[in-house]
Amino acid sequence: MALTFLRGIQLNPSMLYPSSYFxxxxxVLFCCMRSAQTQTATQEKEQPKLKISxxxxxxxxxxxxxxxxxxxxxxxxxxxxxxxxxFCSCPYNYGSPPNTSVxxxxxxxxxxxxxxxSKVIECAVRVGLALNCKLSLSSKFxxxxxxxxxxxxxxxxxxxxxxxxxxxxxxxxLPVEFGGGHRKFGVTRVHMEEDAGKxxxxxxxxxxxxxxxxxxxxxxxxxxxxxxxxxIEAAEYAAELQRLVRYLGVSNGxxxxxxxRCDVNISVRPIGQLEFGTKVEIKNLNSxxxxxxxxxYEISRQVLLHSQGQVDQIVQETRLWEEGAQKTVTMRKxxxxxxxxxxxxxxxxxxxxxxxxxxxxxxxxxxxPEAKRRRYExxxxxxxxxxxLANDMNIAEFxxxxxxxxxxxxxxxxxxxxxxxxxxxxxxxxxNEIKLTPQELGELIASIKDGTISGKIxxxxxxxxMAKGGTVKGLIKEKDLVQIVDTAEIEKLVDxxxxxxxxxxxxxxxxxxxxxGFFAGQVxxxxxGKANPKLLNKILLEKLNATS
Amino acid sequence: MGSSIKALHLLKPATDSFFFSFTxxxxxxxxxxxxxxxxxxxxxxxxxxxDVPRLAETARISLIPQQVEEFAPxxxxxxxxxxxxxxxxxxxxxxxxxADTEGDNLRDDVPEKFENREALIxxxxxxxxxxxxxxKVLNKE
Numbered sequence: 001m002a003l004t005f006l007r008g009i010q011l012n013p014s015m016l017y018p019s020s021y022f023x024x025x026x027x028v029l030f031c032c033m034r035s036a037q038t039q040t041a042t043q044e045k046e047q048p049k050l051k052i053s054x055x056x057x058x059x060x061x062x063x064x065x066x067x068x069x070x071x072x073x074x075x076x077x078x079x080x081x082x083x084x085x086x087f088c089s090c091p092y093n094y095g096s097p098p099n100t101s102v103x104x105x106x107x108x109x110x111x112x113x114x115x116x117x118s119k120v121i122e123c124a125v126r127v128g129l130a131l132n133c134k135l136s137l138s139s140k141f142x143x144x145x146x147x148x149x150x151x152x153x154x155x156x157x158x159x160x161x162x163x164x165x166x167x168x169x170x171x172x173x174l175p176v177e178f179g180g181g182h183r184k185f186g187v188t189r190v191h192m193e194e195d196a197g198k199x200x201x202x203x204x205x206x207x208x209x210x211x212x213x214x215x216x217x218x219x220x221x222x223x224x225x226x227x228x229x230x231x232i233e234a235a236e237y238a239a240e241l242q243r244l245v246r247y248l249g250v251s252n253g254x255x256x257x258x259x260x261r262c263d264v265n266i267s268v269r270p271i272g273q274l275e276f277g278t279k280v281e282i283k284n285l286n287s288x289x290x291x292x293x294x295x296x297y298e299i300s301r302q303v304l305l306h307s308q309g310q311v312d313q314i315v316q317e318t319r320l321w322e323e324g325a326q327k328t329v330t331m332r333k334x335x336x337x338x339x340x341x342x343x344x345x346x347x348x349x350x351x352x353x354x355x356x357x358x359x360x361x362x363x364x365x366x367x368x369p370e371a372k373r374r375r376y377e378x379x380x381x382x383x384x385x386x387x388x389l390a391n392d393m394n395i396a397e398f399x400x401x402x403x404x405x406x407x408x409x410x411x412x413x414x415x416x417x418x419x420x421x422x423x424x425x426x427x428x429x430x431x432n433e434i435k436l437t438p439q440e441l442g443e444l445i446a447s448i449k450d451g452t453i454s455g456k457i458x459x460x461x462x463x464x465x466m467a468k469g470g471t472v473k474g475l476i477k478e479k480d481l482v483q484i485v486d487t488a489e490i491e492k493l494v495d496x497x498x499x500x501x502x503x504x505x506x507x508x509x510x511x512x513x514x515x516x517g518f519f520a521g522q523v524x525x526x527x528x529g530k531a532n533p534k535l536l537n538k539i540l541l542e543k544l545n546a547t548s
Numbered sequence: 549m550g551s552s553i554k555a556l557h558l559l560k561p562a563t564d565s566f567f568f569s570f571t572x573x574x575x576x577x578x579x580x581x582x583x584x585x586x587x588x589x590x591x592x593x594x595x596x597x598x599d600v601p602r603l604a605e606t607a608r609i610s611l612i613p614q615q616v617e618e619f620a621p622x623x624x625x626x627x628x629x630x631x632x633x634x635x636x637x638x639x640x641x642x643x644x645x646x647a648d649t650e651g652d653n654l655r656d657d658v659p660e661k662f663e664n665r666e667a668l669i670x671x672x673x674x675x676x677x678x679x680x681x682x683x684k685v686l687n688k689e
Contacts, residue, residue, distance in 0.1 A: 082657050083657050083658070083659050084655075084657050084658065084659045084660075088662075089655065089658065089659060089660035089662075090659070090660075090661070090662060091659035091660075091661065097678055098678040098679055099669070099678055099679065099680065100665070100678075101661075102662065102665065102668060103662035103668070104662070104668065107668055109668070109671075115653060115654070115655045116652075116653070116654055116655065117654070117655055117656075117657050118652075118654040118655060118656060118657065119656075119657035121654070140645065145606070147608055148685070149680075149682040149683075149685060199682075199685065200679070201684070201685075205684070206684055207674075207681050207682060207683060207684050208681075208682050208683070208684050208685050209676075209679035209680065209681060209682075210679060210680040210681075210682055211678075211679060211680075212680065339606065341606065344645040344646065345646075346645065346646040346647075347646075348646075348653075349646065349651075349652060349653050350645070350646075351652075352652060
């Protein structure tokens, strides 16, 4: 990493490293390199120069950034969670031993013919409808020629001029911690295509390795309009797509496994300018935070070149996000558009949708995340609560079922976001894996509300039910946890505690009234946590102050 | 049918000097009938002349300059023959992208393992369990 970094400086000494974040990062790098014994004299000289420039730069960049605007579009590939591949019956399971799920069709053997999986069309229509797109009732597949060892046929079956869905949009709520706000991002098109195999590059070896298990797995390519302006907006668009495909049940949306892959197109222009700047594509974005950080880095890089009168240094190219170095680097320069020589796929019939088919799918669509968020908002929940609950489909379902069981909306949200979420995090389990049911959570909330048990006991019961199961009512009965609301009984407990602690009583009556807390604690302990706190305090205070 | 057989001849390696000997004056050695048809097609053809080096590149074939020179007129001739088709009036005809099939020909999403994996793997030119070995590749395109 250090070497690449230094080469960067030597080749392009005018290149300055933008934000303060990178300055920090390089500061660390600098220390590491100082201790390394391999550096040459030139490199030593280069280093301090960089440190000074970055420090001065970070302030200037923030100022310059205000005069520019970024234009960002995202191309997302979603791997469909069908049982079989797109054009053959090979099963697909992530992580299968290499080259075990293959057949003549996906290996591109001569004479093998593709037959489309009906589920692929269904998934595409579901996503198209959920993205508010117009569907093409008559579309087709096309061949996209490209020559690469992960694509055994020499072409990819894709859709070119007539995508199955186009002209839609996606509603997004920005996270509260980033200032919040609602955005609507256009969706240019959604089309069906097949994935390529996996290429592995051996370190230092003279060859590459291919695993064709993934070849032919169905993908949806979703192309956005260039509607995003910041890294946060882009990351949230991608996160919303992930939520959507998970809600729709068409993909697991897992970025680490490559089931959801984002390529970002980004250009920068001075505010007020209508035409777009030269666009750069960024690949290798494996998380939403890398989407956001890569874009912010790229904006700073391009704005800096603009402000230094070096716009010509921004070239149309593909850059890779380097997670380790937290920067983008050139992967390949584009010399004109690649010639894919598309033509209609002669081995597959056209894709025809009937109105009836589309209507049936429309009726079967679940409530999408956006609709859920608006519904939760109307229930009076805060945006923070709304975003948390709607983020995960299973948590949203659990919440909805708890409400349906009659629980108070705000209390249900608080329990789920508080103690239940903490438990899931600690135990590394999902909400479907805990033994608490929404009905029991409803019961628990009701039991606290009607005073049967105290909030403290409620918490104990909650953890017990989450871990071991059982019912709230059963536990209350079994462990005799019903809250004591009988005044006489509490008086008895208070009397006992006061009698047992004469010294503290004396101190209390001597003016050390803070000791009330001590007495309250003792009484609560004596009642095994069952005494009603309000009654307890009332009676305790009366008794403590009575004979003085 | 007759003309498509002629087209196949054109695609064959250039052993038939009668068809493929070119002079400075062009295709003078071609039979008159073809010459006539060709000149007819010239009028209506909108097909671009072939860029042989680019064609070779897209087909992943290496050609030496001498071969480029040799193939250019031959490929040109094939293209010109297709150029004749451009003359046919298709205004009122729907494009036929593929052979007609009955219905959608879709498949249910039911997995079925291909049983003869050994046969598949055995025809892979270079296989080293469990991967297919290919020349080192770094960047796409």
